[in-house]
Amino acid sequence: MEKAKELDELALKGEKSKSKIKKFFSQIAKDKYLYLLALPGLIYFLLFKYVPMWGITIAFKDFSPFLGYVESPWVGWQHFQRLFGNQDFFMLLRNTLAISFLNLIFFFPLPIILSLLLNEVRNQFYKRTVQSIVYLPHFLSWVIIASLTFMLLSKSEGVVNQLFVFFGFEKFDFLTNSDIFWFLLTGQSVWKEAGWGTIIFLAAIAGVNTELYEAARIDGANRFRQIWHVTLPAIRNVIIILLILRLGDVMEVGFEQVFLMYNGAVSEVAEVFDTYVYRVGIQQGQFSYSTAVGLFKSFVGLILVVIANKMSKKFGEEGIY
Amino acid sequence: MIKKSLGDKIFDFSNLIFLGIISIVTIFPIYYVVVVSFTDPIEYLQKNMVLFPENWSLASYEYLLSSGAFVQSLGVSTFLTVVGTTCSLVITSSFAYALSRKKFKGRKFILLLVLFTILFNPGIIPNYLLVKELGLINSLWSVILVSLSNGWFVILMKGFYDSIPDTLVEAATIDGCNDFTAWIKIILPLSLPSIAAFGLFFAVQYWNQYFNALLYLNESSKWPIQVLLQNMLIDASSSSLGDVDPLLQPPPSETLKMAAVVIAIVPILMIYPFLQKHFAKGVMIGSIKE
Numbered sequence: 001m002e003k004a005k006e007l008d009e010l011a012l013k014g015e016k017s018k019s020k021i022k023k024f025f026s027q028i029a030k031d032k033y034l035y036l037l038a039l040p041g042l043i044y045f046l047l048f049k050y051v052p053m054w055g056i057t058i059a060f061k062d063f064s065p066f067l068g069y070v071e072s073p074w075v076g077w078q079h080f081q082r083l084f085g086n087q088d089f090f091m092l093l094r095n096t097l098a099i100s101f102l103n104l105i106f107f108f109p110l111p112i113i114l115s116l117l118l119n120e121v122r123n124q125f126y127k128r129t130v131q132s133i134v135y136l137p138h139f140l141s142w143v144i145i146a147s148l149t150f151m152l153l154s155k156s157e158g159v160v161n162q163l164f165v166f167f168g169f170e171k172f173d174f175l176t177n178s179d180i181f182w183f184l185l186t187g188q189s190v191w192k193e194a195g196w197g198t199i200i201f202l203a204a205i206a207g208v209n210t211e212l213y214e215a216a217r218i219d220g221a222n223r224f225r226q227i228w229h230v231t232l233p234a235i236r237n238v239i240i241i242l243l244i245l246r247l248g249d250v251m252e253v254g255f256e257q258v259f260l261m262y263n264g265a266v267s268e269v270a271e272v273f274d275t276y277v278y279r280v281g282i283q284q285g286q287f288s289y290s291t292a293v294g295l296f297k298s299f300v301g302l303i304l305v306v307i308a309n310k311m312s313k314k315f316g317e318e319g320i321y
Numbered sequence: 322m323i324k325k326s327l328g329d330k331i332f333d334f335s336n337l338i339f340l341g342i343i344s345i346v347t348i349f350p351i352y353y354v355v356v357v358s359f360t361d362p363i364e365y366l367q368k369n370m371v372l373f374p375e376n377w378s379l380a381s382y383e384y385l386l387s388s389g390a391f392v393q394s395l396g397v398s399t400f401l402t403v404v405g406t407t408c409s410l411v412i413t414s415s416f417a418y419a420l421s422r423k424k425f426k427g428r429k430f431i432l433l434l435v436l437f438t439i440l441f442n443p444g445i446i447p448n449y450l451l452v453k454e455l456g457l458i459n460s461l462w463s464v465i466l467v468s469l470s471n472g473w474f475v476i477l478m479k480g481f482y483d484s485i486p487d488t489l490v491e492a493a494t495i496d497g498c499n500d501f502t503a504w505i506k507i508i509l510p511l512s513l514p515s516i517a518a519f520g521l522f523f524a525v526q527y528w529n530q531y532f533n534a535l536l537y538l539n540e541s542s543k544w545p546i547q548v549l550l551q552n553m554l555i556d557a558s559s560s561s562l563g564d565v566d567p568l569l570q571p572p573p574s575e576t577l578k579m580a581a582v583v584i585a586i587v588p589i590l591m592i593y594p595f596l597q598k599h600f601a602k603g604v605m606i607g608s609i610k611e
Contacts, residue, residue: 028426033501034419041416042431044470048451049438055447114343120336132597133344136351139589139596141529143547147554147582148350151357157575159353162370195347199600223332256532260551274445281446282536294444302441 134195248308
């Protein structure tokens with residue numbers, strides 16, 4: 001009796017799960033057009049974002065285009081050992097971190113200061129004009145920024161050097177000078193993005209209750225004190241979150257920017273992971289080794305972003321995901 | 322209203338001056354390229370630095386536009402921008418819309434897949450090898466396909482579609498629409514302003530495309546404007562312009578370069594007023610993407 005009951009129950013369960021599967025498929029069939037809408041996007045992501053992830057396997061192989069992905073022999077961590085045992089590795093890491101941290105020190109505070117000052121402008125027309133001007137460089141390509149840089153700073157024809165000569169100074173070598181290369185990049189980033197960076201802070205400032213300013217004024221606070229005691233605390237969280245997220249991004253140095261400003265005289269300070277991968281991988285055809293270099297960079301970047309995101313959530317803010 | 326104190330007045334005044342200086346520093350390089358590109362070549366060669374030209378001239382532009390290679394690169398960039406933006410919008414918005422519907426089975430999992438592509442990039446080489454395997458090297462489609470969509474755009478667009486209630490779609494279903502026709506007839510018209518904003522940001526991305534073109538397009542006849550411009554900057558002989566009208570006197574390479582830069586900036590300036598309307602969305606895309 002007991003057994004028969006158990007069997008019955010089992011059969012019932014089987015029926016249930018079968019009908020569940022049936023229900024699942026019938027629901028998909030019912031909404032087939034919805035899935036059809038998602039299909040091109042899904043195929044795109046699988047093919048162009050996930051197949052390359054599988055392609056990472058060649059970092060652990062000795063990839064030869066003739067043998068293909070599958071036939072090429074496995075070599076384990078050999079390429080990584082080569083990378084870490086290489087003098088180039090320390091150069092790449094140093095350059096990447098130097099460029100990133102110079103950005104953090106000199107570039108990061110500027111949008112904050114700029115947005116505080118913009119917020120103090122009472123004349124709306126003036127404010128909007130300044131905004132329209134400083135946002136514009138964000139939309140220009142790095143090729144154009146590089147062109148403008150050459151035009152301004154080149155030793156023979158650059159405007160700045162022409163002015164130096166006009167005022168009786170020596171010409172200064174900006175572009176092929178390894179001492180200032182990192183600062184040159186920072187300057188470019190400032191010119192391109194400092195204005196654009198104010199948007200997020202201005203949005204946060206717009207949310208500040210104007211009564212707080214009234215109260216501060218009645219208490220005798222001048223404009224600096226109002227900025228210090230009302231505006232800044234209001235955007236403190238945004239500042240902290242953006243700083244953390246930038247820290248999570250220190251491995252990312254814009255390929256196009258560095259590549260376009262690169263020249264033989266500054267190669268020691270200009271080579272970063274991405275440009276190195278391009279040179280060794282695409283130009284010299286060492287696919288496996290350069291994939292390993294790229295993978296190292298991406299992997300460290302992934303860990304940093306995950307940590308940064310955890311930290312920003314700790315501050316009670318939404319992370320980037 | 323409390324009367325402004327002297328300190329406040331000084332603060333306001335110096336603030337205006339300071340922001341004015343920042344604006345001038347920002348706009349000066351752009352002003353300078355425009356001026357030099359329109360300066361008479363002889364005047365430029367004499368002075369070497371021109372802030373206010375006495376003689377204006379279109380010589381650099383005439384010479385540039387007589388170059389087959391230059392005009393072709395403009396054509397390539399226009400093709401990439403128009404076709405690329407259209408394809409990007411279709412694929413990204415349909416995908417994002419489907420993922421925003423709660424009845425979509427497995428949407429959480431797919432969203433995770435999309436999110437992971439933001440956090441982890443397999444790197445230059447695996448992407449390059451994929452394009453090579455697909456036989457797309459030297460095809461303009463390679464540049465379009467690799468930047469067709471990305472996780473940020475999908476997630477931002479999905480966030481927008483989330484605010485469209487299911488009841489709206491259900492009402493349409495009763496009227497005989499399926500999910501596909503409802504998307505085309507109801508959802509798309511509703512979301513047109515938002516789609517336009519994403520379209521503008523896609524368009525800027527395609528017009529400014531440099532790295533992918535450098536990577537995947539080896540034939541100079543396939544180069545978009547950005548790659549040609551970069552080659553013009555490096556070689557002083559302006560040989561990258563190829564055949565030009567032999568009757569024209571070649572202008573100095575500097576004014577020629579400036580004219581090329583101006584031509585590459587003009588489309589951005591043309592859509593800039595429209596971009597301005599959508600800055601809030603742009604900052605979300607821009608601040609995180611790079």
